[in-house]
Amino acid sequence: MSDILDQTRQAAAAPQREGQPTTAARPLPLAGVRVLDVSQVMAGPYSCMLLGDLGADVVKIEPPGTGDQTRGAMGFKMKGPDSMGFLNMNRNKRSLAINLKSEAGREVFYELVKSADILVENYRPGVMKKLKCDYETVRALNPRLVYVSISGFGQTGPWAGRPGFDLMAQAMSGVMSVTGHPGGPPVKAGVPVADIGCGLFATHAALAAYIGAKNTGEGQYIDASLFEAALAFSVWDISEYWGRGTQPIPLGTANRMSAPYQAVKSKDGYFVMGATNQKLWLQLCEVIGRPDLAADPRFATNPDRLANREVLIEELEKTFVTRTSDEWVEALLAAGIPAGTMYSYPEAFESEHGRHRQMRLDIDHPNEGKVSNIGFAVKLTGTPQQVRRPPPLLGQHSGEILNEIGLDASAVEDLAARGAFAP
Numbered sequence: 001m002s003d004i005l006d007q008t009r010q011a012a013a014a015p016q017r018e019g020q021p022t023t024a025a026r027p028l029p030l031a032g033v034r035v036l037d038v039s040q041v042m043a044g045p046y047s048c049m050l051l052g053d054l055g056a057d058v059v060k061i062e063p064p065g066t067g068d069q070t071r072g073a074m075g076f077k078m079k080g081p082d083s084m085g086f087l088n089m090n091r092n093k094r095s096l097a098i099n100l101k102s103e104a105g106r107e108v109f110y111e112l113v114k115s116a117d118i119l120v121e122n123y124r125p126g127v128m129k130k131l132k133c134d135y136e137t138v139r140a141l142n143p144r145l146v147y148v149s150i151s152g153f154g155q156t157g158p159w160a161g162r163p164g165f166d167l168m169a170q171a172m173s174g175v176m177s178v179t180g181h182p183g184g185p186p187v188k189a190g191v192p193v194a195d196i197g198c199g200l201f202a203t204h205a206a207l208a209a210y211i212g213a214k215n216t217g218e219g220q221y222i223d224a225s226l227f228e229a230a231l232a233f234s235v236w237d238i239s240e241y242w243g244r245g246t247q248p249i250p251l252g253t254a255n256r257m258s259a260p261y262q263a264v265k266s267k268d269g270y271f272v273m274g275a276t277n278q279k280l281w282l283q284l285c286e287v288i289g290r291p292d293l294a295a296d297p298r299f300a301t302n303p304d305r306l307a308n309r310e311v312l313i314e315e316l317e318k319t320f321v322t323r324t325s326d327e328w329v330e331a332l333l334a335a336g337i338p339a340g341t342m343y344s345y346p347e348a349f350e351s352e353h354g355r356h357r358q359m360r361l362d363i364d365h366p367n368e369g370k371v372s373n374i375g376f377a378v379k380l381t382g383t384p385q386q387v388r389r390p391p392p393l394l395g396q397h398s399g400e401i402l403n404e405i406g407l408d409a410s411a412v413e414d415l416a417a418r419g420a421f422a423p
């Protein structure tokens with residue numbers, strides 16, 4: 001509590017408003033936009049980090065004591081209290097620790113809502129209503145607000161009340177039914193496609209609705225789910241079912257639309273290649289010295305090659321096992337045929353190209369010294385994104401944020417006495 005009072009007094013002495021970068025010649029596109037990040041774990045925090053990277057003032061509202069559960073309970077422990085996972089989804093944010101279960105905590109929340117443009121939450125459906133922080137309640141305070149709820153399965157329908165993680169979304173969307181090898185045990189996508197995908201869809205919808213609200217003065221409620229994100233990613237797979245009536249099955253690394261397009265065996269392991277159209281197919285036969293395959297009626301067209309994929313790959317691998325993966329990748333690329341090495345994450349991030357594209361950022365952090373973050377996946381060349389703030393400590397900015405909404409030390413003391421900052 002005395003920390004928050006000190007913070008409030010210091011902030012009052014040096015008032016500042018986040019979101020107006022002074023260093024860039026042009027401000028970031030979302031400078032001056034205020035986002036309330038009322039979220040935990042991945043989908044919500046990731047979405048808000050993207051908005052923060054684009055310049056928004058992201059205020060992360062967390063329960064006192066634990067904060068976002070990913071700080072302590074999930075991910076890999078570091079020197080300080082926060083996990084590496086948390087540190088990778090929360091840069092460019094400020095943290096306000098308030099107890100939304102208390103009347104006093106909610107007063108602060110409602111005050112913040114008045115100046116907010118976008119709110120993102122991803123608690124179990126019903127939690128925000130129980131906290132009296134749901135859309136209907138806050139809309140009355142700020143009709144311009146764009147309010148995004150992220151959940152496992154959406155806010156309506158028979159599964160709406162279920163809690164959900166990426167794994168449930170991958171299983172229940174059908175994604176796992178096309179992942180892995182035919183007849184093998186269940187396999188999920190190695191990375192959380194439903195979570196990150198949902199975060200991306202939520203972000204694009206929030207930005208569109210924000211533009212709409214600027215034009216009309218009216219915000220809206222956005223209902224995003226991990227389940228629907230996973231379904232939305234299933235374009236090729238459901239196309240097979242809707243187009244041909246056959247149920248798509250897992251194909252390992254192969255593709256249901258084209259062949260050859262998969263990982264293939266070489267002299268020293270595997271590499272990936274794709275000759276997905278007729279031009280590339282004929283070039284491939286030429287560069288690997290197999291004119292017989294180009295002339296073989298079993299492989300004449302893409303549908304023929306798909307129908308005979310197993311024997312096609314057997315034939316290709318008879319040649320591919322004569323040289324190393326690196327040799328083939330080089331030879332295929334020289335002929336303009338897409339090919340690549342199968343790297344581990346360290347090899348990919350530390351590759352000359354990964355480094356050139358700045359996909360690892362080393363951020364100065366008060367507890368960790370340097371902390372590594374995944375770099376910006378797209379680069380805005382006119383207004384390059386920056387790490388303006390390291391991931392915040394729990395409640396690090398409580399005082400300055402309270403001060404910004406006009407609360408002085410005595411008001412903060414009163415809130416504290418009424419349980420606003422107690423776990």
Ligand SMILES: CC(C)(COP(=O)(O)OP(=O)(O)OC[C@H]1O[C@@H](n2cnc3c(N)ncnc32)[C@H](O)[C@@H]1OP(=O)(O)O)[C@@H](O)C(=O)NCCC(=O)NCCSC(=O)C(=O)O
Nearest residue numbers: 041042062063099100101122123124151152163164165166
């Ligand atoms: C992820 C969850 C399963 C986690 O479930 P739980 O840990 O049981 O959390 P819940 O959401 O049910 O509830 C959170 C509780 O925190 C309380 N809460 C939250 N914020 C506050 C503040 N500021 N103050 C006081 N209390 C608070 C809230 O009232 C709830 O209290 P009580 O009601 O008293 O308990 C669920 O939140 C969920 O289904 N979320 C939607 C989908 C989603 O985003 N999934 C995670 C994606 S990440 C992922 O899948 C992956 O990484 O993999």
